[in-house]
Amino acid sequence: MTHHVHLGDSGQYFAAAPDQTLLDAGLQAGIALPYGCASGTCGACRCRIRSGSAVEARPNRVLSDAERAAGYALLCQAHAYSDIVLEWQAPAGTPAARPAIWPCRLQERRWLSSDVLEVRLKLPRGDAPFRFLPGQYVDFLLDDGGRRSFSLAAPPTDDTIELHIKITPHGRFGRYIAEQLPDRAMLRFEGPLGAFHLHEAERPTLLVAGGTGFAPIKAMVEDAIQRADQRPMHVFWGARQPEDLYLDALVREWTAHHAHIRYTPVCESVPEDWTGAHGRVHDAVSAHYPDLRGHALYASGPPAMVASIKASALQSGLHPDHLHYDSFDDAHVTWPGTP
Numbered sequence: 001m002t003h004h005v006h007l008g009d010s011g012q013y014f015a016a017a018p019d020q021t022l023l024d025a026g027l028q029a030g031i032a033l034p035y036g037c038a039s040g041t042c043g044a045c046r047c048r049i050r051s052g053s054a055v056e057a058r059p060n061r062v063l064s065d066a067e068r069a070a071g072y073a074l075l076c077q078a079h080a081y082s083d084i085v086l087e088w089q090a091p092a093g094t095p096a097a098r099p100a101i102w103p104c105r106l107q108e109r110r111w112l113s114s115d116v117l118e119v120r121l122k123l124p125r126g127d128a129p130f131r132f133l134p135g136q137y138v139d140f141l142l143d144d145g146g147r148r149s150f151s152l153a154a155p156p157t158d159d160t161i162e163l164h165i166k167i168t169p170h171g172r173f174g175r176y177i178a179e180q181l182p183d184r185a186m187l188r189f190e191g192p193l194g195a196f197h198l199h200e201a202e203r204p205t206l207l208v209a210g211g212t213g214f215a216p217i218k219a220m221v222e223d224a225i226q227r228a229d230q231r232p233m234h235v236f237w238g239a240r241q242p243e244d245l246y247l248d249a250l251v252r253e254w255t256a257h258h259a260h261i262r263y264t265p266v267c268e269s270v271p272e273d274w275t276g277a278h279g280r281v282h283d284a285v286s287a288h289y290p291d292l293r294g295h296a297l298y299a300s301g302p303p304a305m306v307a308s309i310k311a312s313a314l315q316s317g318l319h320p321d322h323l324h325y326d327s328f329d330d331a332h333v334t335w336p337g338t339p
């Protein structure tokens, strides 16, 4: 039996057959639902079911028990068993744009550290510039059918995007971009993707990054500064060693000019004169904020780091509705079988 899936109180709804996931049914009806891997791995389509029941096709490791108890499900895994009302919030500011395929040209590459490359890509100038919510990401489409996800590291401009790409010894796309791609070469990406963006909430906000997980956090904070958003923000940035905090000076500049922004760098291996926190980033957050009731938390970075911060933040009383994250799974995990 087909059921109706309502998008909050917006008046919008779509029909979902029992053999369709909520994501497939919504996309087929032309609704721009957030999603990424569509295979139960990345969590980009995580959504709260306000009323009605849905059953997930197979267990996933993305949602915690606390999130399930609060009614969260992955749209790419859930099937409707009754009429459903989804928690649906139109994003603050710009409405979310529908993903599309964009051509772009390599404009500039710059090493930010020994293994993080800043890449600027030029977009075609047209009637409709590429628009996205700071925090979202894009998927590069490779000639061999593979995809690689990278977060947009700066708020929208009319014709360029910025990325922070970690170059690993066996990372195919990263090494190609760093070592082989000629200047001004063309690439293609699909975007914007994902549901990670700063929500409209006045509550004090923690922004927790691991490694290049700083990229979407940077886009969010720069956008908040541009919009004169005055909510208290505390940036935690975790890395192995101080050299890996590749834009540390920029974050310090934010704190120098904006009293509502705080910064705690966290490193696992530190020199004697280190003044930041020592250890893992989720432990530093717990040490500063043993009680997270009343806060919002945004986390992005390696999957293990995101899993740890989710678990510890929920344990510290953070409400799941105010927990937002992007887990930087490697492509072979997000797109099994990807070349």
Ligand SMILES: Cc1cc2nc3c(=O)[nH]c(=O)nc-3n(C[C@H](O)[C@H](O)[C@H](O)COP(=O)(O)OP(=O)(O)OC[C@H]3O[C@@H](n4cnc5c(N)ncnc54)[C@H](O)[C@@H]3O)c2cc1C
Pocket (backbone or CB within 6 Å): 036, 042, 137, 148, 149, 150, 151, 152, 164, 165, 166, 167, 168, 169, 170, 171, 172, 173, 174, 175, 194, 212, 213, 215, 216, 326, 327, 328, 329, 330, 331, 332, 334
């Ligand atoms: C939503 C999202 C946003 C992201 N944003 C960013 C970002 O802003 N910056 C960033 O640097 N990364 C980001 N990532 C992570 C990035 O997309 C992946 O790490 C991607 O795989 C890198 O592509 P690559 O071709 O350079 O490396 P890949 O060739 O995909 O390899 C990545 C790593 O996996 C290992 N590997 C490859 N294949 C296998 C296999 N079959 N089994 C085991 N290990 C394997 C490699 O040795 C290497 O260490 C994001 C990921 C997601 C899901």
